[in-house]
Amino acid sequence: MPHSYPYVALQLFGRSSELDRHQQLLLNKGLTSYIGTFDPGELCVCAAIQWLQDNSASYFLNRRLVYEPSTQAKPVKNTFLRMWIYSHHIYQQDLRKKILDVGKRLDVTGFCMTGKPGIICVEGFKEHCEEFWHTIRYPNWKHISCKHAESVETEGNGEDLRLFHSFEELLLEAHGDYGLRNDYHMNLGQFLEFLKKHKSEHVFQILFGIESKSSDS
16 A cells, blocks of 8 residues: 555455456456545545445356356256057058158158058157157057157257168068058068167067067068
């Protein structure tokens, strides 16, 4: 403190290890502005200390708000769902078109295997898969059931959990009657190989009740 105080203006500074340089600069600007309101020769040290006690807390609060948002924000968790759906058959062109249209509209991935039996796999966020399931079933699809469902909690978009890159119709070789009844059975051996390729071999037994064996079954 200069000997000529209070007749010479003081240069006061506030410092704290809890403040970074930017916040400390703001604090001292506020303090300097406050001291500037005093008349020359007026005592101001005690008043400056009181100002710091009354106002410094807001600068610490600002630091927390700016630099510590991650401690306040909680990550949003979503449920990633994969449904395995079994139908006695899927033949009709209008039904097949509906399944593909709904799948692409809801941004789910998976496949629809047409023929007899008909198999649908749909994966994505739970609410999208459940809407897909509700939409394709109604109003009158009776011979269809969800045989198996797999769910995982995730904080991301679920892309790393997907086994399929899009929602497409799966066409495999068939054998049987190719007449008007379209009563043909899909080649389950080929379907098993398809499941293996997409890391889903375990679902074969769940869908058909038989052990997975070879591609020439």
